[in-house]
Amino acid sequence: QVQLVESGGGLVQAGGSLRLSCAASGRTSSIYGMGWFRQAPGKEREFVAGITSSGGSSRYADSVKSRFTISIDNAKSTVYLQMNVLKPEDTAVYSCAASSRLGMLTWEGLYDSWGQGTQVTVSP
Numbered sequence: 001q002v003q004l005v006e007s008g009g010g011l012v013q014a015g016g017s018l019r020l021s022c023a024a025s026g027r028t029s030s031i032y033g034m035g036w037f038r039q040a041p042g043k044e045r046e047f048v049a050g051i052t053s054s055g056g057s058s059r060y061a062d063s064v065k066s067r068f069t070i071s072i073d074n075a076k077s078t079v080y081l082q083m084n085v086l087k088p089e090d091t092a093v094y095s096c097a098a099s100s101r102l103g104m105l106t107w108e109g110l111y112d113s114w115g116q117g118t119q120v121t122v123s124p
Contacts, residue, residue, distance in 0.1 A: 002026045002113040004096045009118030012086055016122070020081040022096030022115060033099045034072065034079040035111060038092035038120075048094070049081060050105030059105045064090075086122045093117040 008020040024031065035050035049070040051058040058070050069082040079096065095118075097111035104110060 002028060002031060002098045002100075004098060004113055004115035006094065006096050006115045006118040009094060009120045011121045011123065013123050014086060014088055016086050017082070017084045018086065018120060020083065020094055020096075020118060020120075022079045022081075024077040024079070024098060028077045030100045031098045032102050033105050033110070035097045035099070035105055036070065036079075036081045036094055037097060037108065038090075038094045039117075040089075040092040043092075045095070045108065047106045047108065051079065052105070057105070061106075083120070086120075088122045088124050090120060091122050092120060094120050 003025045004022055006022050012018055031053050033052050036048040037045050038048050039045040047061050049060045051070045051072050055072045067085045072079045096115040098113040099110045100112055
């Protein structure tokens with residue numbers, strides 16, 4: 001079992017930046033990949049970014065490419081999401097996820113452990 005705890009959410013003005021963190025504990029050696037997903041009110045959860053545990057491969061949703069950067073620090077068992085040039089449409093609950101299987105990082109079904117989520121609100 002892997003436990004995930006997110007932090008770093010908050011309220012920011014459009015054009016600003018935030019960095020989300022997700023600390024993993026438990027059987028972290030079983031993790032092959034980690035990802036960030038988000039869910040806005042009234043919308044389905046969507047993929048944001050994903051990265052392999054080695055850090056050698058990453059994927060991004062088109063809507064966040066060039067603005068968001070995912071990274072991983074294996075020594076701290078923590079994955080980060082640096083979010084720059086934030087827009088009001090980035091407002092959502094951001095959740096961290098971990099996968100014990102190899103596969104498409106963009107696929108929600110790949111992930112078997114989820115955090116509780118952290119709220120990100122971007123004001124106009």
